[in-house]
Amino acid sequence: MQLSNRISQIQPSATLKVSGKAKQMIANGIDVINLGIGEPDFQTPDNIKQAAIAAIQTGKASFYTPAAGLPRLREAIANVTATDYGISVDQTNVAVTTGAKMALYGTFQAILNPGDGVLLPEPYWVSYAEQIKLAGGVPMGMPVTDGFKVTPELLEQALTAQVKVLLLNSPENPTGVIYEPAELQAIADWAEQHQIWVITDDIYGKLTYNGAKFTSIAALKDQLPTNMIVINGVSKTYSMTGWRIGYVVANSELIKALSAFLSHATGNPAAASQYAALEALTGLQDDAEMMRHAFEQRLNTLYPLLNAIPGFSLATKPQGAFYLFPDVADAQALTGIATTGEFVDQLLTEAHVAVVDGNAFGVDHHVRLSYATDLETLKNAVSRITEFMKTHTK
Ligand SMILES: Cc1ncc(COP(=O)(O)O)c(C=O)c1O
Missing domain, CATH: 3.40.640.10 (Type I PLP-dependent aspartate aminotransferase-like (Major domain))
Known part of the structure; x- marks a missing residue:
């Protein structure tokens, strides 16, 4: 039994894969911070949920x-x-x-x-x-x-x-x-x-x-x-x-x-x-604006903290979306970790922070972190990465 050539040339989504691994570790009782996934941490605003409920209850959604x-x-x-x-x-x-x-x-x-x-x-x-x-x-x-x-x-x-x-x-x-x-x-x-x-x-x-x-x-x-x-x-x-x-x-x-x-x-x-x-x-756009504002605060907090981690550098501050894409070539040099894939793996297994290998986006020596999570968790992630760098720097 053979699969098609078409399906054989594609890879599963790297972001979903990292996130799946992190979720599995969490299910096993490990306290992992998942910065791998590109999804806001907020619940859908109430007026939006209510519109769906009404559509279901009136039968329009059937x-x-x-x-x-x-x-x-x-x-x-x-x-x-x-x-x-x-x-x-x-x-x-x-x-x-x-x-x-x-x-x-x-x-x-x-x-x-x-x-x-x-x-x-x-x-x-x-x-x-x-x-x-x-x-x-x-x-x-x-x-x-x-x-x-x-x-x-x-x-x-x-x-x-x-x-x-x-x-x-x-x-x-x-x-x-x-x-x-x-x-x-x-x-x-x-x-x-x-x-x-x-x-x-x-x-x-x-x-x-x-x-x-x-x-x-x-x-x-x-x-x-x-x-x-x-x-x-x-x-x-x-x-x-x-x-x-x-x-x-x-x-x-x-x-x-x-x-x-x-x-x-x-x-x-x-x-x-x-x-x-x-x-x-x-409908009302207030909740959307509240979430946008929260992302802005997180970016403003996280950007300098991340830049201060030895070996992590982000030349320009992002202006939109909710990701940071630091260059980690120096971090790899400092720790002697040869590939970005291994660096990402070790961050997950040892520091318990999930990020995505930049190679998944076509660029080596970078990692992607999502800041679609609360400020405390983000600060905690920075502490863990900093500690990881301290213990692994040769
Ligand atoms: C650049 C970009 N385009 C499209 C999508 C897909 O969005 P949706 O969840 O609506 O399918 C994503 C989701 O991560 C994205 O980052």
């Missing part, structure tokens, strides 16, 4: 919805995007999906032919490469500036006849970097000139800190350019990772194709979750 989502939800997403991005879009430009993961998966299925290349500025989120492979495409990791940004010059160097798509993620997982409008304009011009699709993963767009402003590359004109595909969702902003609602905003022809794909792949995203997402996007 039935299939259209494959691309409830018309009211598609309309609400179009309205929020039109307002936030200053572009004119309507519900024919929107497909609701089972998490932003399915938004990306369906998009790759809809636009990639076998052998088509997707440029992935490094570091990049773990699932992009595997999803591209599942669509028959070729993930093409590419170098970025020291500030973790891609430029038209670097894109020009990476360009081959194979390249069909550029994937941008801002605010970025794992670096927390946000692109400036002028930088985006230059990238958009380059993509237009070469007729390259741009997928912009804006899932962390509302999680920006210390006055940093997020602009999407899809928000530079009054109209959404035909080659731009926006990926977004409610998972991170509204602490709704378990509800699985994401969405795509793109030209209506692509949305039609995507809807056909979704009609066979998922049928529709869970109806109760769609009613919850409708409330998230149209």
Whole structure:
């Protein structure tokens, strides 16, 4: 009995793997601090939970919805995007999906032919490469500036006849970097000139800190350019990772194709979750702001503490998302631990702190820590890592 070639070329999600190992250790009674997972520690706000409960109790959530989502939800997403991005879009430009993961998966299925290349500025989120492979495409990791940004010059160097798509993620997982409008304009011009699709993963767009402003590359004109595909969702902003609602905003022809794909792949995203997402996007935003503010405080506390750990360095302070991506080359040199994978393993087994190996994001000698957990736990994690460095420094 043999598995398909397709499935044999993909790896399980590295972030879920680390987190699974940490959870197993916790289940075995070990006090592990899990900074491996990218999920807010807050419960979903009450008004959102109540909207789902009402949808279940009134029976509205009992039935299939259209494959691309409830018309009211598609309309609400179009309205929020039109307002936030200053572009004119309507519900024919929107497909609701089972998490932003399915938004990306369906998009790759809809636009990639076998052998088509997707440029992935490094570091990049773990699932992009595997999803591209599942669509028959070729993930093409590419170098970025020291500030973790891609430029038209670097894109020009990476360009081959194979390249069909550029994937941008801002605010970025794992670096927390946000692109400036002028930088985006230059990238958009380059993509237009070469007729390259741009997928912009804006899932962390509302999680920006210390006055940093997020602009999407899809928000530079009054109209959404035909080659731009926006990926977004409610998972991170509204602490709704378990509800699985994401969405795509793109030209209506692509949305039609995507809807056909979704009609066979998922049928529709869970109806109760769609009613919850409708409330998230149209209801009071106070809880979302409270959570954003909490992440900001954590970043401001954790950033200097982490930089003070011998061998850990973070040149620029992240501006968004909820991750830190320190360079640990010196920490490895100090401790004589040869690979970042081993360093991460030892941190987990000895210091009981779970972080993710930067290699999972295409960049060696870095680790990713998530600060989507409370301040006390974060400070405790820093103490444990500091102690680990003290005992292992040669
Ligand atoms: C950059 C990025 N895009 C997409 C997703 C997927 O989000 P969702 O939980 O809505 O599928 C994540 C989740 O970790 C992410 O970090």
